[in-house]
Amino acid sequence: MRTLGVAVVGFGWMGRVHTQAYTRVLHHFPDPPVRSRLVVVADDVPGRAEEAAERYGFETATRDWREVAADPRVGAVSVTAPNFLHREIGVAMAEAGKHLWIEKPVGLGADDARAVAAAAAAAGVWGTVGFNYRNAPAVAAARELIAAGEIGRVTHVRVRLFSDYAAHPESALTWRYERARGGSGVLGDLASHGVDLARHLLGEIDSLAADTAVFLRERARPAGATAGHARAVGGEPGAVENDDYVSCLLRFASGARGVLEACRVSVGEQNSYGFEIHGTTGALFWDFRRMGELGVCRGTGYQDQPVSTVHVGPGHGAYGAFQPGAANAMGYDDLKVIEAHHFLRSLTEGTAHGACLADAVAAATALDAMARSAEERRWVALPGVSPPADRHAG
Ligand SMILES: NC(=O)c1ccc[n+]([C@@H]2O[C@H](COP(=O)([O-])OP(=O)(O)OC[C@H]3O[C@@H](n4cnc5c(N)ncnc54)[C@H](O)[C@@H]3O)[C@@H](O)[C@H]2O)c1
Structure with a gap:
């Protein structure tokens, strides 16, 4: 099975839930199209990314999300930082060729969501969004x-x-x-x-x-x-x-x-x-x-x-x-496991599964x-x- 290097940017509540979901996809779905590997976690609070790496098994940790964009090991990124960063991080990751699993609402308003969608379309990367209740x-x-x-x-x-x-x-x-x-x-x-x-x-x-x-x-x-x-x-x-x-x-x-x-x-x-x-x-x-x-x-x-x-x-x-x-x-976290599976299927097949x-x-x-x-x-x-x-x- 192909392996995909994944990163998580912003390790608060959603950062943890996305991380666990990547790991659990294999436990629940015998046929994920790719196996995800936890490569790097980024959070700007001193020590938070290091602690997450230690606890959840990321290979490296950083305080600077730009290092994630530049990291050739990373094929997909969870954008789980606060709303005002969705656009800047989402666009930069897409332009760097990384698939996006990005939290709702994708920015501060429709302009931001459109900018992230346009960047993903231009770069040919997939974007899955955290509207988990539909799962x-x-x-x-x-x-x-x-x-x-x-x-x-x-x-x-x-x-x-x-x-x-x-x-x-x-x-x-x-x-x-x-x-x-x-x-x-x-x-x-x-x-x-x-x-x-x-x-x-x-x-x-x-x-x-x-x-x-x-x-x-x-x-x-x-x-x-x-x-x-x-x-x-x-x-x-x-x-x-x-x-x-x-x-x-x-x-x-x-x-x-x-x-x-x-x-x-x-x-x-x-x-x-x-x-x-x-x-x-x-x-x-x-x-x-x-x-x-x-x-x-x-x-x-x-x-x-x-x-x-x-x-x-x-x-x-x-x-x-x-x-x-x-x-x-x-439980709630299970909805995110379903979402992670949707993400991995969508980015592999290029068609929408989930939001x-x-x-x-x-x-x-x-x-x-x-x-x-x-x-x-x-x-x-x-x-x-x-x-x-x-x-x-x-
Ligand atoms: N789908 C859902 O049900 C659901 C639920 C909660 C939150 N969310 C969404 O998830 C996103 C995060 O929410 P949360 O509740 O996890 O917030 P949170 O405050 O718990 O976590 C945000 C994290 O991002 C980090 N961060 C801030 N600036 C950063 C930067 N420049 N670089 C790297 N990391 C940075 C913070 O230090 C923090 O650890 C929001 O967009 C929110 O709308 C979705």
Whole structure:
């Protein structure tokens, strides 16, 4: 089997998850097209890359990601640094001929996502994007049921992404809360996943109307380096520059309607991500916290039609790569193992398995439109989507 040298740039939460996923692909998928070799890890916090190399088995460590771009051992790079670095690192890696597994939202806005996509296309390298929730076997099952017409014509969807990760008033003022380094706040952080799920399940979004809010206007500056969602007790207060909350009405090219809501300061909500999809003859319900369960309502009863809980099993998405029988719980990291497999297949075959840079551009375009809609208090049409026949119906 061919070997591919891989690098990870930015060793916080996602850096670790990508690293473990590269290693685990072989454990779960007997036929990966290439075997990945952990070559180099980069992180600008002193000691962090060295510690990661020691613990996870990278051959070398560096504080300077440019050394990764110049490293001939490296064929593919995970870009798991903060959002403001996605464009610079993504473009440089693509120009250096490295395939990209890059985290969402791929930059601060659609311009950045387009720049990374253009660089990858020009260099002829693949770009897989970290929209991992679409990898859940229950989401794959939902997509199949919709495509098979099992819930009739899809009429409307509610997509919810509520979290409390930023709810604590002492949570540190990290890059996530700055426009220049974190971009649009909860839009890029959580709503991007919602847009990807909505597009993956219902097709392109035609137009939208959004409202946004910042509920916690100040946070404490951290004294030193941070990773993940750190606290900064007693730190000097600074302004939160991007959104805590977004609600958005969606019109799909199919004519379906939707509501997307995302919030990072929802006390009482831990990774409360999911959707309810309604069709003319049925409905589907999914909650990430019970990832292996899909609520399915179908039949010919219309009124009082029961909802069954389907426990996903072999035959639903990539479930069979993990467990031999239904209802053995999978976890978040498993979604990244599926994503790593998609990445290795895509870069070998040159065709899309899982979310790719075009999906990041589409999601970022919708997120930019949400920000504009909220600012200008009006509906915004998305470019490149032809209006549905019943756009003005209802
Ligand atoms: N797909 C998902 O579900 C998901 C979940 C969380 C985060 N993310 C995305 O992953 C990315 C990283 O998020 P995270 O939660 O891992 O953040 P994090 O803060 O935990 O980690 C970021 C790491 O990048 C490092 N870094 C910063 N500047 C660097 C530089 N110049 N060179 C090298 N390393 C540098 C930091 O030191 C840190 O270790 C973000 O884009 C985020 O949107 C995706």
